Amino acid sequence: MKVGVVFGVSEIADPKAFEKKASEFLMKLAEEFEIMGGLFVSKKADFRELKEEVDFNEADVLLLYPLTGGTENSLKEFAVYRKPVIIYGDPFNNSIAAGIELREFFRERLLPATLVNTFEELRAAILGYEDMGELFEKFLKMRLGLIGRTSPWLINERFELPYVHISLKKFYEYYEAVTDAEGWKAVEGVVARARAIKEPNREELTKAGKVYVALKRIIGDYHLDGFTIGCFDLIGKINTTPCLALAMFNAEGIPAACEGELNALLGMMIARRFFNKPAFMANIADYGDNYVLIAHCTAPLISGYVLRTHFESGTGVGVAVELPKGKASLLKIRGRKAVVAGVEVAGIEKSEHRCRTQVKLRIEEARDFIDGTIGNHHLLIYADSEELADLLSELGFEVMLY
Template sequence: MGGGGRNCIVYVSSPLRSSQIIELLRGSVGRVVSEFVDAGVATSAGELAGMLDGCSVGVVVVATGGVESTLVEGLKRFKGLAGIVAHPYANSTAALLEAYPLLAARGIPAVVLPSLEGGVVESRVGGLVRGLSAAARLRSSRLGVVGGPSPWLVYSRVDAEIVERRLGVKLVEIGLDELVEVYRHVDDSSLHGLAERVAANAAYVDRGVDELVRALKVYAALKSIIGGRGLDAITVECFRVIERLDTTACLAFSLLNSEGVVAGCEADVPSTIAMMIASWATGLPAFMANVAGIDAGELVLAHCTAPLSLGEYRLLSHFETGKGVGVSVKYPLSKATILRLDPGLERARVGVGEIVASGLLSPLRCRTQVKLRVGWDTGRLLEESMGNHVVLVPGFHLDEVRHALTALGIAYEVLA
């Protein structure tokens, strides 16, 4: 969790603190982050700064009131990512509310616990820590970009220098020729076993073994490039892969995302970064999708790749070209969280909905289709568009995602 240093928890208290409240907090909040180093109890800004020195992620617990200046001044010197926890006793919440306008402006997320009971603490502090962890991981990550953004991504384009300056993500440019060369050196015979396993686990297959092997060669080639280049994630100009190799990257992306390696379509950098945030904050593989349909209170999302690990799947052709392997995953009916990151990397939207149908709902769309029922105005996606692709993870994960966005300095609005 985080990168390059310890992960720490510090309790901030007035000099008049009660040892009883500190022990109570160590037994509740401290238990949830038991893998963090307990750096101690700070009663001044200097002590807080000193205890956080060398930490990459710091959870700061407001133990008592009267610590507003300690928080504001002590965290000024911290170079890592901090999150703050307040609770309903000893004037903790009051202290946070007074200090937080200054702390929020620095991108420091916070949670207020309504009680110190186990379930509430685990949910809220756990969400904060997962968000901080994702942000810390992103800030030192390497994202491989194979080719360039697909030509229809007229808005969803970024400047590599801005990406690195704003978020700490290093974009690693990789030519399509390199992917083609690695692909040609993959031994077909080494993939027949994997092709048979992938097909055997599918609910339906209309692609032959040779077609599966060609698609799996893209998977093997991308894994080789990811390892050789030291990448944390990858995005590929996949339609040009079809032109060059006469197969698709859809199955490769499905397998990589199922394995926890973020792989995004169409060399769409902002959406792949959104996948990294969503996946790393939740521990779940993310689905990058087109917004294929908008109705009052409903959205249809669709793409030809989705993580195989998330549901029953079918192996079909690619929708637009009829070539290679397109993947149709049937998502379980559940809550879901969606995220869209603006290409300027300064704004995001995060929303929640309910998956009410999934699978191959129409032959006239990309192969994986998810229908979401939502309680917010879907018309805003057009009227205030941030671009097309959105990222979906199953489950209700607003807290983790919004804490990661705050820590990264990305302003967000919640659609709920």
């Protein structure tokens, strides 16, 4: 295990007063582990200099030791490396106080972070992270993209993880570079396999295909593992929606969310990376004592489907997918909190007053679930709810399981 070590000393303290303590700590640690760094930081400028000297991307875990209080702002900068973090605190100079503050900062960014105050605990924490290295590597190295903006009605959206932002102006440049022939070719097979095409004509289907091709080129050029797009803004500009494109990507194994919601995208990434399942991102449309109805105009094309327009705007190409019956999970993520419910997909509905894909879910104590959930958009995933909840807990989420 390569352990990247950094000591924090406040700007009003004398680093020389702590050199002996730091040296003895490093010598003891080096008896068992490979050490990187081992230098002092007091301010953000020190962090920038240290980045040039040591490549902490090579470390398996970061060990931050706030030797004094007042070191939080310099040490929190190490979140950029997206590594598991161990914070060592001792009983003097407000070390532990700083450590608790730092631990919560890292956890809010979904970085595994633990505080220890003995060398025995430190050793156990390092070895524990080694055992979970593959799990954390899968989770921490996701490259997420936001195309455009998060929809303004998502008033509870919180997201502290890094992501690549791509403007809609850039998207339109990609879109305009796609020919009609390329657009039609992209969706020709999807059109042929549809059970029916209710409203869209060939021109609308071609535009939907051009959106798909443009997004596929963006994924490649920006090296994205998944993306979300501020979809409603496309309607006024190019008079179409990305619903069909997102449905195709999710079926192909590329997580793709709508309305610019990054939390939903994160949940989709988890479903794909750890369960190899697509997720259906949906609104809560109705509920009763023992059921919840969810609906949206895009869903993974994993079973029979009808091509429709987008519900609210009557434009573009939406999909009404007949998602299969069976056991599944309903997931909502917001920040470091997650709500998981075990559900049974009971069937589909076809109201003309809801988004196109409509799924009825059986769930015990549905009203309690609605009262306790943490926002609207939920993900339907064909995975065991207890397994999903356990995984999320291991990844650092605070999970409520229904």
